[in-house]
Amino acid sequence: MSAGPAPRVVLATHNAGKLRELRRILAALIPGFDERVVVSAGDLGLPDVVEDAVTFDGNALLKARAAARATGLVAVADDSGLTVDVLNGCPGIFSARWSGRHGDDAANNALLLAQLSDIAEEHRGAAFVCAAVMVDAAGQETVKLGRMPGQLLREPRGDDGIGYDPLFLPEGQTLTSAELSPEAKDAISHRGIALRALAPVIAAALA
Numbered sequence: 375m376s377a378g379p380a381p382r383v384v385l386a387t388h389n390a391g392k393l394r395e396l397r398r399i400l401a402a403l404i405p406g407f408d409e410r411v412v413v414s415a416g417d418l419g420l421p422d423v424v425e426d427a428v429t430f431d432g433n434a435l436l437k438a439r440a441a442a443r444a445t446g447l448v449a450v451a452d453d454s455g456l457t458v459d460v461l462n463g464c465p466g467i468f469s470a471r472w473s474g475r476h477g478d479d480a481a482n483n484a485l486l487l488a489q490l491s492d493i494a495e496e497h498r499g500a501a502f503v504c505a506a507v508m509v510d511a512a513g514q515e516t517v518k519l520g521r522m523p524g525q526l527l528r529e530p531r532g533d534d535g536i537g538y539d540p541l542f543l544p545e546g547q548t549l550t551s552a553e554l555s556p557e558a559k560d561a562i563s564h565r566g567i568a569l570r571a572l573a574p575v576i577a578a579a580l581a
Contacts, residue, residue: 527543
């Protein structure tokens with residue numbers, strides 16, 4: 375029995391949802407795409423990378439460079455977060471640990487709501503931002519950015535999102551990011567925009 379194609383792209387994440395999303399996007403762009411050519415850093419047992427850069431693209435590049443060095447494969451990574459207008463772009467790169475505990479969505483959301491409690495609706499503008507990057511076998515680096523503007527609500531709505539999704543109403547939408555279907559969210563999300571921009575570069579590396 376054939377073992378299938380060998381992996382050729384490593385997504386520098388331990389997040390299975392991000393891996394599924396990248397595979398979906400590439401499958402739509404590359405005829406005959408086989409999802410087995412893309413694996414995650416978690417699949418390969420790679421350690422997490424310390425994200426100590428001060429920009430989204432800087433942190434994404436740290437992860438992609440480390441994965442490319444460790445595997446010799448084309449490496450893809452992303453870094454993303456929420457930027458709030460009245461907080462001068464914060465939480466930004468600190469989005470996942472805004473409350474002081476990394477990945478505590480409930481605490482992060484509660485703190486953000488408290489900080490904005492006296493802010494009127496017309497000043498609750500925000501945006502999700504994503505930097506998606508690729509580092510190829512020759513060390514060539516490509517960076518693509520995606521942005522989803524919107525507004526922050528006063529209480530969470532929806533159960534399907536992660537992070538600040540239940541508080542975020544994308545521009546032009548009546549549903550929060552946590553209420554949208556995965557397909558509807560992919561079509562407008564910061565990560566979807568950035569990965570679709572990067573996908574042709576990945577496709578060329580696979581050609």
